[in-house]
Amino acid sequence: MVIVNTLLSARQLTFQRHGLNVFQPVDLALNPGHAIVVQGSNGAGKTTLLRLLAGVLEPSDGEVLFEQDPLFHGHLPAVKGDLSCRENLAFERKLGASSVSIASALLQVGLAGLGARPARSLSAGQTRRLGLARLLVRTSPIWLLDEPYASLDADGCHQVDQLIHQHLETGGGVILSTHQQMPDLQHPIQYLAVAPVGNGCPQGASSDA
């Protein structure tokens, strides 16, 4: 291995919609213990970039390299409303469990005691928290968080910072997108501005991103 440490890297990454680049080509390298904050206005392509890094979208050009599968926490929580919180996490554990138990994951995201509730009965913020608990019960050094602070109260935002802090402490790396709340971390943070093609004017970006 030439590059020993890099968890995830992207080279000249672009994505085209209707024949137009959504954002300027992106280069990045995520190292253990580091966080990359993706910034950009609404419609700049933050979500598109994270979905590209996760492998959900195929890049139009350039490449994304990672050895271990990242965990992706998108806008949508990826939990099943008909299953209880505990059943949702039990399913995630079967895909590759970490040492964190379901009960302790629920406790860490502030959902202690709600394990038996069907996920559909949770509020928007609680559903986001359950989505974060998914990350805890799975094992991967790479976290891709799309707007992790969305719908969360001040306490919840603090908990997100704590989870990210713990993850970085244990040698993980985090790429997150945000447009208001900034993470409050002691670890090195790199900022990456996603620039829409066309002089910072979001008209070139897609309307549905």
Added chain:
Amino acid sequence: MPEPSSAKPRPFLALLQRDLLLSIRRSGETLLPLFFLFAVVILIPLGVGPGPNVLSLIAPGMVWVAALLSSLLALDQLFRSDLQDGTLEQWFVGHSSGWAQLLARLLSHWLVSAIPVITFSPFAAIMLHLPVDALPILVLTLIIGTPALSLIGSLAAALTLTTRGAGGLLPILVFPMVVPLLIFATGAVALAAEGHASSAHLGLLLAFTILNLTLMPLAIRAALKLNLE
């Protein structure tokens, strides 16, 4: 160094288990095809008259048409709820190609939508005075034919995933592709009802299903990925 997990994850089984559990939780929706089959079988004698001569003639076609239409009922939600709650994009995260997820979903869909219909089809056929000798052939055509039916429907559901008003589009996409299925299946049952051998029809039916089993998953996966963009 991340420590390797103790037990090798078995995504396919976990996914199948979850899909089946979700189907049980929504049993009202899941059993809709079966209710539909019996609604048709009960209403037809009222419409065309209860005479056994007429009924036994149209029985093979009627059971199959009912099975075909009922399979459409379960299609709309096949991938839509996964798209809406974000599970679908998780299928393709990382190195995952989405195959385990897709095949688990297709198998669970066939198990919950087709198995009840296959199981109760002999009763439906008896209600329409189909000769008892033809019952095994009817069940056999359903066992062979319903996987193709599920796959064709799944492709239509995947293609119309982000289309508004997909409900109307689904049957239009499905019907032309299931015509061969209907012809061979009802042909086989009709021949059996008259006491002839129906192996030629069954062979063609099987060939059609094998063709679908090989090609459809590729097309369905491509259609799903397109809809995620």
